[in-house]
Amino acid sequence: MSVRERLPGGSVLPAGRAEQALLVGGLCILVAAVFLLTPLSATIPGALYVFFEVGILFVIYGLLVLGLDLQYGHTGLVNFGHVVFFAVGAYAVAMLSAEGSFEGVALGYPWMFALVVGVVAAAVLGAVVGATSLRLRDDFLAIVTLATAEIFHTLFVNFRGVFGGNVGILGVPQPVADLAADSDTSLVATLLLFGGVTALTLGMLTRLTDAPYGRVLRAIRADELVTRSVGKSTFRYKMQAFVYGAALAGFAGGLFALYNGAVAPGFFTIQVTVTVWIGMLLGGASNHRAVLAGLAIIMGLRLVSRFALDVSPVAADAFASVRLIVVGLILVLVIRYRPAGIWGDERELGVES
Amino acid sequence: MGVAQNVVFGLVTGSYIAIAAIGFTLIYGIVNMINFAYGEYLTIGAFIGILTVGVLPLPLPVAAVVAMVGGGLVSLLLARVFFTPINQTGPVPMLLTSIGLGLALRNGIRLTAGRGSRYFDTETATLRFDGLPALSVGPVDLLGDVFVTSEQLVVVGCAVGVFVVVHTLLTRTDVGIAMRAMGDDESLARVRGIDTQRIRDNVWVLAGVLAALAGVLLGIQTNVSAGTGFSQILQILSAAILGGAGSPYGAIAGAYVIGLVLALSTVFLPTGMTGLSSAIAFLILIGVLLVKPSGLAGREVREA
Known part of the structure; x- marks a missing residue:
């Protein structure tokens, strides 16, 4: 066994997977561009609409889960307010780029500029939260981040003049829909484009965490004191991981705003954080592909319940409750019986099942 | 409405937060977990009470006792099934388990009890103190008319009763002393022959x-x-952490601070922004964790 393999977390993924993801991402974006820039158009059969809608949401949440996995899976930072960075990115993009919103700020700047500012805004918030709270014990970091998310949620609801209250910001430009020939083509192109972006992110993050840099992050999770004692500035690494994750969430928020054409507090509840966390734990934290697969399972439940709804006599909101009960119990069962997740490495995570 | 009236509201809010926060903080101190499902325990208790009043025509005080017994049993059952088996895994898995359990319980309740809200039918007597002179500072009236309802007195009275009982339990009974010992140092408590489970x-x-x-x-x-x-859990948690997680007395103080801040912020905030009061409670929580993580009384939560 070589030295490299014996190091904790020597290599999670065999070389080449990062390149695969980058390749797939690039191809997806190319195909999306073909759909958008040529008169080529797609038609989606009625029954499949829901797959595309959930699929787009999945790739956007995919960015969230990748960022969270960098924070929790690799570095061990228990961020339970991940939705706040998503929301800040989305609101920043919406307020800067929207034109003629019903209520709230709408500045009408170009969307590309807005997207950059959205990412920066989320990163700055991440830096502020990180600088103040990353020294807290794990479970208290969870509480601070959760409280931060709740504070921002309250701000969004209450400052109607700025954030548009419960209605949110309307009239956000939808660049993909504007370019596409019709709404079906726009859905297909959006899924390909965002899916490509998520795949590219997966590739880049895999590169990052396969590098010695990722090894330091995993060492911090395993034992911060030891890592510090070999001369690593652990706080700086934790801070970087936290800010990267926050910026990625802000980017996801920006994409969401530009796809959805509107943002409202209802899109950014604690439910988003819970979904992403459960997806990550189910798949297996610290394995980028696994967390995406776990998230796919959890979000796939939405599809199952959508179709089961058609054949069952129960009311829709009763069905939503049943789905959430199942999701909650999955979380409980995963932590109890497979603490490393389905595809996670138990030895790597230092947990016993 | 004057400040005095809001102080009354604040004391009432603080009272039920305090009762819940004592339980929350005891779990934190002795089982060593943040129980995010704890808010659902309140809901379950309240629904047991409402069911008792509705199905069996029992008077409210009896129904409250039934609810408390039921709540205790449900709590023990949930702990035995969900939390005791993973006691050794550390705070984060237990926190996550409680989040999952909370999600399942909340929706289970919604499924069985429906979305509507229920309340106890009580006769209310209102005590008014109208003669107080207005003592205005700027736009804010410091005194003004004050009223207290009998329900509010019941809430505050129950809270005071709970404080006395919990204090007696923790200082005068073997079980309570053992609890405090475990909160201080579990291994030491076990060495002294305490059955920690x-x-x-x-x-x-x-x-x-x-x-x-x-x-x-x-x-x-x-x-x-x-x-x-669920809407109460963050306030309960804020109160418990504000008071220094693990300390029942701190939790009581923290609860009244939170209650008063929530009530008084409605006086000082401009109309239309009163929804911000909960954000202010969380700001206090974050501030406390950053400046004095051990809370008003309690232990260190900072690692490095």
Whole structure:
């Protein structure tokens, strides 16, 4: 066994997977561009609409889960307010780029500029939260981040003049829909484009965490004191991981705003954080592909319940409750019986099942 | 409305938060977990009470006792099934388990009890103090007319009763002293022959009883629906951490601070922004964790 393999977390993924993801991402974006820039158009059969809608949401949440996995899976930072960075990115993009919103700020700047500012805004918030709270014990970091998310949620609801209250910001430009020939083509192109972006992110993050840099992050999770004692500035690494994750969430928020054409507090509840966390734990934290697969399972439940709804006599909101009960119990069962997740490495995570 | 009236509201809010926060903080101190499902315990208690009043025509005080017994049993059962088996895994897995359990419980309640809100039908007597002179500072009236309803007196009275009982329990009984010993140092407590698992069970029962009482009081004072507990959990948690997680006395103080801040912020905030009061409670929480993480009384939560 070589030295490299014996190091904790020597290599999670065999070389080449990062390149695969980058390749797939690039191809997806190319195909999306073909759909958008040529008169080529797609038609989606009625029954499949829901797959595309959930699929787009999945790739956007995919960015969230990748960022969270960098924070929790690799570095061990228990961020339970991940939705706040998503929301800040989305609101920043919406307020800067929207034109003629019903209520709230709408500045009408170009969307590309807005997207950059959205990412920066989320990163700055991440830096502020990180600088103040990353020294807290794990479970208290969870509480601070959760409280931060709740504070921002309250701000969004209450400052109607700025954030548009419960209605949110309307009239956000939808660049993909504007370019596409019709709404079906726009859905297909959006899924390909965002899916490509998520795949590219997966590739880049895999590169990052396969590098010695990722090894330091995993060492911090395993034992911060030891890592510090070999001369690593652990706080700086934790801070970087936290800010990267926050910026990625802000980017996801920006994409969401530009796809959805509107943002409202209802899109950014604690439910988003819970979904992403459960997806990550189910798949297996610290394995980028696994967390995406776990998230796919959890979000796939939405599809199952959508179709089961058609054949069952129960009311829709009763069905939503049943789905959430199942999701909650999955979380409980995963932590109890497979603490490393389905595809996670138990030895790597230092947990016993 | 004057400041004095809001102080009354604040004391009432603080009272039921305090009752719940004692239970929350005992779980934190002795089982060593943040129980995010704890809000649901309030909801369960309140619904047991409402069911008792509705199905069996029992008077409200009896129903409250039934709810407390039921709440204690439910809490013990949930702990035995969900938390005791993973006691050794550390705080984060237990926190996550409680989040999953909370999600399942909340929706289970919603499924069985529906979305509507319920309340206890009580006769209300209102005590008015109208003669107070206005003492205005700027736009804010410091005194003004004050009223207190009998329901509010019941809530505050129950809280004071709970404080006395919990204090007596913790200082005068073997179980309570064992609880405090475990909160200080579990291994040392075990060495001294304390059956730590039995004490943990006792803490779960006590926490469930307190949560159920807080839930019933919420139902008397306002109303309860499936989402009630969840909307209270962050305030309970803020109170417990503000007071120094693990310390029941700190939790009481923290609860009244939170209650008063929530009520008074409605006086000082411009109209239309009163929804911000909960954000202010969380700001206090974050501030406390950053400046004095050990809270008003309690232990260190900072690692490095």
